[in-house]
Amino acid sequence: MKSQISCDLSLPDLESLKPNMLPPEAQKKMQCWIRSRHLICSGNFFVFETVDYSAVERFSQCVEALGGTVISVDPIDKIWMGDHRQVILYQAKASLHTPCHNLKQYWLKYGSFRTRFDAQA
Numbered sequence: 137m138k139s140q141i142s143c144d145l146s147l148p149d150l151e152s153l154k155p156n157m158l159p160p161e162a163q164k165k166m167q168c169w170i171r172s173r174h175l176i177c178s179g180n181f182f183v184f185e186t187v188d189y190s191a192v193e194r195f196s197q198c199v200e201a202l203g204g205t206v207i208s209v210d211p212i213d214k215i216w217m218g219d220h221r222q223v224i225l226y227q228a229k230a231s232l233h234t235p236c237h238n239l240k241q242y243w244l245k246y247g248s249f250r251t252r253f254d255a256q257a
Contacts, residue, residue, distance in 0.1 A: 162198035163239065169195070170243050173252040177243045181207070184228040185251040187215065192228050202239075204232035215253065225253055 166182075169175035174191075175184045182204075184195045196206045206228055213225040232239065 157197045157201040159201050162201035165194065165198050166202075166239055167242055167246075170239070170247045173248050173250070175243075176247060176249065176251055177240055180231065180233065182230045182232055182239070183251070184230070185212075185225060185253050187217070187223045187225055187253075189226060192226050195228055195230070199230040199232060202232060204230050206230045213253075 166175060169184065174186055175182055175195075177183075182199075184192070186192060186195075192209055196209075199206050207230060209226060209228045211224045212227045214222045215225050217223050
């Protein structure tokens, strides 16, 4: 029996075929970020702050897996790490209006109103 899958995919097409994250795994990662004060809820939006841009990419994968949309990703500040090194602080905002998740209730129970990078915290 012959395979019906075409083998004429170019290299860029193969790179774009990343496996998607499953919703239970995405929810667990977001709950971990809530507990570590990287992710807060502000109105109807979730705000994620980190100094690692790959974490922003993982956050956007989680949001998409849960049916939401990343609205913006902005470099908001430079913060000191030690005495001689500054790193960029990224802030990602996402909208997550799906009835199948309970992240807002989880944030109310375990989260904070300020992120770990907030100057007032």
